[in-house]
Amino acid sequence: MTTLRTYRRSWLVKDLVAGVVLTTLLVPQGMAYAELAGLPPITGLYTSVLCLLAYAVTGPSRILVLGPDSSLGPMIAATVLPLVAADGDSARAVALASVLALMVGAITILAGVARLGFIADLISKPTMIGYMNGLALTILVGQLPKLFGFSTDADGLIGEVDAFVRGLADGQAVPAAVAVGGGCIVLIMLLQRLLPKVPAVLVMVVLAIGATVAFDLGEHGVKRVGRLPEGLPPFTVPDIRWDDLAPLCAGALGIALVSLADTISNASAFAHRTGQEVRGNDEMIAIGAANAAAGLFQGFPVSTSGSRTAVAERAGARTQLTGVVGAALILLMLVLLPGLFRDLPQPALAAVVITASLSLADIAGTARLWRRRKAEFWLCVAAFLGVALLGVLPGIAVAVGLSILNVFRRAWWPYSTVLGRVPGVAGYHDVRSHPGAQRLDGLVVVRFDAPLFFANAKSFRDEVLRAVRDVPAPRCVVIAAEPVTDVDTTAADVLEELQRTLRGRGIDLVFGELKDPVRRRIERYGLDRAFGPEAFFPTVESAVEAFRSRTGAEWAATDTP
Template sequence: MTLPPLSRYLPILDWGRRYDRSSFTGDMVAAVIVTIMLIPQSLAYALLAGMPPEAGIYASIAPILLYAIFGTSRALAVGPVAVVSLMTAAAVGNIAESGTAGYVAAALTLAFLSGAMLLALGLFRLGFLANFLSHPVIAGFITASGILIAASQLRHILGIQGEGHTLLEIVGSLLAHLDEINLITVGLGVSATAFLFWVRKGLKPFLRLLGLGPRMADIGAKTGPVLAIIATTLAVWAFDLGERGVAIVGEVPQSLPPLTLPSFSPSLVSQLLVPALLISIIGFVESISVAQTLAAKKRQRIDPDQELIGLGAANMGAAFSGGFPVTGGFSRSVVNYDAGAETPAAGAFTALGLALAALFLTPLIHYLPKATLAATIIVAVLSLVDFSILKRAWRFSRADFAAVSATIGLTLLFGVEVGVTAGVVTSILVHLYKTSRPHMAVVGRVPGTEHFRNVLRHEVETQPHVLSLRVDESLYFPNARYLEDQLSAYAADKPELTDVVLMFPAVNEIDLSALESLEAINTRLHDAGIRLHLSEVKGPVMDRLKRSHFLDELTGEVFLSQHEAACRLAKAGRDGPRTVRRSARASSSVQ
């Protein structure tokens, strides 16, 4: 059988065969801990996405199971995450009012489209497209998103109305409704936020003081949100704060995830295509980096194209079970890993735990104040906000700095979709610009040697009637015409020129566009009375050139080495070698 083994597309076949009791114990412990952590997180991200609270739990069940079957990471935990939830709210909020059936339906369609795109990218092995979102752009985008998310949750802390997808809209809306402020809600929200901040910083040392081991203390600290939820829910219930204007979660259906069917209305699909693509890319990029970081610790292997399939299946699952777009989350995956998860079965057990929660725990969260969920979100996302990327980028390169600051600024001013699109477009344009101008160097001989170096960096000898140009890049269509332009310019500027040598030691490939450019260069130089030579052509490139008529038409020769070219083209007596002296940097660089 020459097909790839089925286990490549179904990694479960690989790890499932070797599953044993010790893996089971590790997975089970991890699942219990992650389940406890995921309940508040799922509810909170559902709120952020504008969905009913139970949708957050549903979005964690089927996706986790499907990822366990198709994904390659042993520890990745899939479900709603902050940035993707914010992007969902931005995309679906343009189409329907939050809280309506149309809103929920559009979120299902968005999850379906995102799942379909991820699957398609995976099946066609197009995961490389995500590479075009550069690291600084992602960092800037996540920082700006964190600010937007935190700002958007302030209204729940203040107990007022509010909306908007850009920083100005959100702040403006908060100010407009400031008179509706509910002081009890503020009290609950601020206490919960303060408590959760303390949990992040202070609970772990406190648990260590109580005698817990470092790992348990770490895990215990992650249960802080559950404590906040229990305490505030009890407070609302005991003092009947719901009647006094505190917004609560309210009735939550007690059921397993429902079977849902996304809408395929053409107008809805066409409106959601671009958001779905952006969500897919951002989700994939976040998820793969978490997966690779965790896999490295155990020398496990992540297959990026199979990850796309895993995430695609997870989103499809969300679409058909009442969820919304999901991806691999950082904090839940780290907790899963630290708690000892050994295989994706931990995810399956987590799904089971969440299903039980959906069946039996939902009545208990009736009195849960939304302010607590908002506090959970704010504390979680503020850890994503990191402006140090600006400083790093500034110090490292101005181009990267421009990309980061544009992404941050545009995301805050115009929302996530404009921000991330601008980031991608900027990155690709900068990339196209750079590759369309490959590095080329006019070279001359280092006196007394057979070496040829850049005339701008070294003291070398050149001959006025010979131009030797080293091309430091493969030649293909984005840069082929640049070579034409450069040689036209040299030919026009140097009337004494009779020979051009293109030195190809770094040319690994030539495509048909570059071949045609070389033919055009050959003809044009011939018309200008100049011969064209090549030197140091690699074997595969030579093979390819032989498949065309270029070598027959070449007006000059193909030299094995640049030294040979220089010797043969030297016109003894006419004008001897001329030494070009520049402020040659005594650089230690390997040229």
């Protein structure tokens, strides 16, 4: 409604033109990604139409484009195909995929209503890079047989590689298909690099159809898309068995997570470029509505597309009218020209998917992780191997698990150090970064960069005791407590035990700059009585000065390397 009230007449021509340009990409990609998901090509067009219309009504972004996505295709196939009968019943596959879309829609709508946008952050960038790299390799290998004109029934990356190599060795490759597929890949990549404003996929599709007709490639063993069903997308309530729901639900959770992460990242990127504000929860509701609409019209789960949104933006799109135009043109094609893509060769669709998979891989980002932080590089590699060796759905579970474990690892073993005074610089600083920092005889200032909870409380205790051992005749330990944002009950017990241990050695344990909420929590635990009010100082400086005035200690340079 806001778009209608603020729509400018000068935007109309730009939206119409952008809609036409966008359609040239929506049609071939929609069909290609449907086949990637193991579904008939027509379902990709049905899905594109319904998700574009639904998002135009509910979506907060002016130009974000939704549709079938290369990153979701393998996840849909991994969920649906094991449930399809051995005879490959396409109607059952479509019904399962439609229920999957409805489930994804319900999950994302509920997440949006519950304001759970942070769920998309469960996958860290290093693990997402690894996941996408593994996904790119999985997609590439899975499309190679189609590119070479034959098919395999292998499962898993290693099995697919083995089946493809054996197919080549058995002479199953069709030379004409190899020529068409390879030529289409080269053409798309050259046009995208040399003439980025030219619709590379459209040019490839037109030339591929022309070559198929001109050289009668169907007679040379090249499989074609064939005539698409005529008419509008049919409203369908999918019919499945009750025992299908559990595996579909597991797949829907993974797909929803990837879809949300993709949507939030793309929405943020394009909102920044267009001056809009990101409304993450509204985006989740809108993506849910788009999935639900697709599921009721023989569609499958969708996500946002950075490449299609970029095409619409470059073509001058101003509002979601661009997507409505694209949906209308696809409907006109289905009603008036269902045979338009009859002679499109299947290797050309494989070329569309393969070039899309190459864009998923982030080799430069992987190399950057190696240079910047080895631990995150190995997280990336582990996520890659999870997808490549275990499969797409287990791979997303591995990626999420690794991200959570990485957060836990950082909280479990946070950075801790001893602080000293650097002449001419205010405050107290890490003696590792400043080897010449000054310290007071008998005083240790320790900083532990994490909240204290059950998993790291003993690590904190050990770090304090280690720091004390390195000081001759220690008399006081000051905890620079500004990074300590919480103390749970387990950590409180460890603190009390640590205080008794240090007091038994004649060493005081005091805190500087402890946040008020944490101080109140400590009071509820009764630790303020055990420590006494003299153990809490508003700043580290005040704690250090209290020790100096009490002991007369003088500053001395440290020998810490």
